[in-house]
Amino acid sequence: MKSATVCLLAIVAATTLQxxxxxxxxxxxxxxxxxxxxxxxxxxxxTIKGLTQFGDRRQGTERNRKATDWIEAxxxxxxxxxxxLKYEYNPAPPTKGGGGGGGGGQKPQNPxxxxxxxxxxxxxxxxxxxxxxTGVNNDPNAQPDEKLRELNREPTTPGPREQxxxxxxxxxxxxxxxxxxxHMDGHGWGEAANDNGSGTALVMELARVFSMPDVQTERTxxxxxxxxxxxxxxxxxxxxxQRAELRGKENPPGSGRYPEPKWLAMIQHDMMMWDHxxxxxxxxxxxxxxxxxxxxxxxxxxxxxxxxxxxLAFFFREANEKYATDYPAAVGPHxxxxxxxxxxxxxxxxxxxxxxxxxxxxAGWNPTWHQPIxxxxxxxxxxxRLGLNAAQTTLGAVAHLAGARLK
Numbered sequence: 311m312k313s314a315t316v317c318l319l320a321i322v323a324a325t326t327l328q329x330x331x332x333x334x335x336x337x338x339x340x341x342x343x344x345x346x347x348x349x350x351x352x353x354x355x356x357t358i359k360g361l362t363q364f365g366d367r368r369q370g371t372e373r374n375r376k377a378t379d380w381i382e383a384x385x386x387x388x389x390x391x392x393x394x395l396k397y398e399y400n401p402a403p404p405t406k407g408g409g410g411g412g413g414g415g416q417k418p419q420n421p422x423x424x425x426x427x428x429x430x431x432x433x434x435x436x437x438x439x440x441x442x443x444t445g446v447n448n449d450p451n452a453q454p455d456e457k458l459r460e461l462n463r464e465p466t467t468p469g470p471r472e473q474x475x476x477x478x479x480x481x482x483x484x485x486x487x488x489x490x491x492x493h494m495d496g497h498g499w500g501e502a503a504n505d506n507g508s509g510t511a512l513v514m515e516l517a518r519v520f521s522m523p524d525v526q527t528e529r530t531x532x533x534x535x536x537x538x539x540x541x542x543x544x545x546x547x548x549x550x551x552q553r554a555e556l557r558g559k560e561n562p563p564g565s566g567r568y569p570e571p572k573w574l575a576m577i578q579h580d581m582m583m584w585d586h587x588x589x590x591x592x593x594x595x596x597x598x599x600x601x602x603x604x605x606x607x608x609x610x611x612x613x614x615x616x617x618x619x620x621x622l623a624f625f626f627r628e629a630n631e632k633y634a635t636d637y638p639a640a641v642g643p644h645x646x647x648x649x650x651x652x653x654x655x656x657x658x659x660x661x662x663x664x665x666x667x668x669x670x671x672x673a674g675w676n677p678t679w680h681q682p683i684x685x686x687x688x689x690x691x692x693x694x695r696l697g698l699n700a701a702q703t704t705l706g707a708v709a710h711l712a713g714a715r716l717k
Contacts, residue, residue, distance in 0.1 A: 338632040341716050342709040346633045346702050348519045351691070354698050357384070357511035361494070362501035362686050365458060369495045369538045370399065370466030377494060381535050382474045384514060390476035390521040390533065397548035399538055400468045440588045442674030446498055453499040453682040462499050473537040473545045478520045480529040480571075480712065485558055487530040487571035488708055490516055491546070491649055492579040493539030500684035504664075504676075504693075507686075509579035510535055512701045519705060520714070528713030530571045536649045539580075546649035554656065574711070575622055577704060578650035578661040582697035583689055584676045585664045595677050599692040604638050605630060605700045606663045611643035613654035619645075622658045626707045630699070633706030637699040644668035662700045 361367070364377035382392050453459040473494075480486065492509030496502025517533040519525070538544035556570035585603035586596045607626050609619035623641045630639035645651070646667050650659040665671045671679065678684040708714075 336628075336632070338706075339710065342706055342714060343633065344716065345519055345525065345709055345714060346705050348522070349515055349698060349701050349705060351695060351698050353518075354511055354515055354701065355694050357514050358503055358507045358694070358697075359686055360384070361507040361510055362503050365461040366496045366498060366500055366502045366684075367494060368462070368466055368497045369471065369541060370468065371464045373461060373464065374495055374537070375472070378472055378474055378535075378537070381494060381510070381514065385474065385476040385517055385533070388476075388514075388518040388521040389523065390478065390517045392474055392476045394472045394474050395545075395549055395552060396470060396472050397545070397552070398469065399471045399541065399544055401541065440591055442589050442593065442677075444672065444674045444679060446680040447682055448499075450499055455685075458501065458685070459499065471537055471545065471548075473535060473549075475532055475534040476517055476521075477533070478517075478527055478531040480531075481526050482713075483529045484566065485530075485560070485568045485571050486574055487532055487568075488574050488712055489532045489534055489576040489653070490579075490704065490708065491534040491536055491576065493536040493545065493649055495537050495540055495545075496680075496684070497540050498680035498682065498684060500678070500682045501686055502684055503686045503689065504583050504678050504684050505581045505680065506539070506579075508582035508664075508697045512579050512582060512697060512704070515701055516705055516708070520709075524717045526715050526717050527709075529574070529711070530568070531708060531712050539649055543649050543651055547652045550652045550656070573653070573657045575619075575657055576650050576653040576659040577626075577708070578648050578659070579663075579700065579704070580648040580661055581664050581671065581676070581679070582662070582700050583664055583693040584678060585696060586675075588670075588673070588675050589677070599690070599696065603692075603696055604640050605634070605696070605703055606642060606666050607639050607660060607703075608642045608645035608663065608667060609658075609660050610645040610651070610654050613645075613659070615654060615656070615658050616643075618658040619654065619660055623660045625711075626660065626662070626703055629707035629710065630703040634699040634702045637696055639703060642666050642668075662704060664696060 364373045367374050367377045385392050450459050492513045493506050494510045513533050536545040553570045558572035561569050587600040589595050607623045609623045627639045627641050645661045648661050650661045653659040
C-alpha cells in the first residue's frame with residue numbers, strides 16, 4: 311500500500327510540474343511584453359497618415375518615388391540602416407479593352423449574390439453568404455476629392471524601380487534572418503490607406519521598436535517595403551531573384567558580416583484594418599467593425615514548405631493570445647496574392663490580414679479595396695486598432711523567434 315501511495319504521489323507531482331511548465335510557457339515574456347507595449351495606436355495612425363500624403367503611391371510614378379524616399383527617411387530616423395533594391399519593370403503593352411486594372415482580385419459571377427449555399431472559389435476557397443464583384447477603379451472622376459484626384463493623375467510609366475528595406479543585425483546569430491514585409495504601392499484613385507498603408511505602417515512601427523537602442527536580438531530581422539505588388543508581386547520577386555543565392559554567405563570572408571543572412575521565415579502584412587463582415591443583400595455594408603473581428607494568419611497549403619508554415623502560423627496565433635490587447639487571431643490555409651508567395655516554396659511563409667484572402671477579400675467583403683474610398687478618413691479607431699493588434703501579434707512572435715531582449 312505504501313508503494314502504491316508513493317507512486318501516486320510521484321504521478322501527481324509529475325503532473326503538477328508539467329502543468330506548471332505549460333502554464334509558464336503560456337505566460338507572456340515580461341521583456342517582450344514591454345516591447346509590445348511600445349507600440350502605440352496614435353503612432354500607428356500617424357504613420358498611415360504620413361503615407362497618405364502621396365496618394366495611392368502607384369508604382370512607376372513620382373508620388374511612388376517620393377513615398378519611397380519618405381519611408382527610407384523614417385526608417386533612418388529610427389536608427390535602422392537602410393538599403394535599396396533596384397530592378398526593372400517593363401510590362402507588355404496593355405491589350406485593347408484591358409482596362410489597365412492590374413490585379414482586381416477574384417470576381418463572383420454577379421454583382422451581388424445572397425445565398426446560404428457554399429460555392430467554390432479560387433485556390434480551394436469557398437464563398438458563402440453575400441458576395442460582391444471586386445475590381446480596380448480606373449475612373450479618376452470616381453474620386454470626389456479634387457486635390458487627391460490631381461495628385462493621382464500622373465500615369466505609371468515602365469522602367470527602373472526601387473524599394474527600400476532596413477535591417478536589425480543579430481548580436482549572436484547575424485547569419486540567420488527573419489523577413490517582415492508589406493507592400494507600399496497601391497492604386498484605385500484613393501490614398502491606399504488600408505491597401506496597403508496599414509501594412510506598411512505596421513512594418514515601419516516594428517522597425518521603430520526593434521531599432522531602439524536598448525533592444526538586442528540574437529538573430530537578424532529585415533523590414534522590407536515591397537514595390538510593384540499590385541502588378542504581380544514584382545518587387546518581392548525581384549528580391550528573391552537577386553538575393554536568394556547570397557543567403558548565409560559571409561562577405562568579406564572572416565568579417566562576420568552577412569549581406570544576406572540565411573532566411574528563416576517570411577511574414578507578410580497586407581490590408582490590416584477592415585473586418586466589417588459580408589455586404590448586405592442590398593449592397594451596403596455595416597459601417598462598424600463587426601464584434602467577431604479577428605486577425606487572419608494564413609499559410610498556403612499547396613506550398614512546398616506548407617507544414618513548417620502551418621506551424622509558424624499557429625506560433626503566431628499563440629503570440630496573439632499572449633500579447634494582442636483587443637482582437638483574437640485565426641489561422642487559415644489559403645495565403646494567396648501577396649508578397650509572401652515568391653518565398654513560400656523556399657522558406658516557411660505566412661501573411662497576416664484583416665480577412666481571409668480566398669473567402670472574404672476575394673468575395674468582395676471590403677468595399678474600400680482598390681477604390682477611391684480607401685482614404686484615411688474612412689476608418690475608425692476600431693479599424694486602426696485591428697491593425698495595431700496585428701502589429702502586436704507579429705512583434706510578440708518575432709521577438710521570441712529572434713531572441714529579443716532588453717539591454
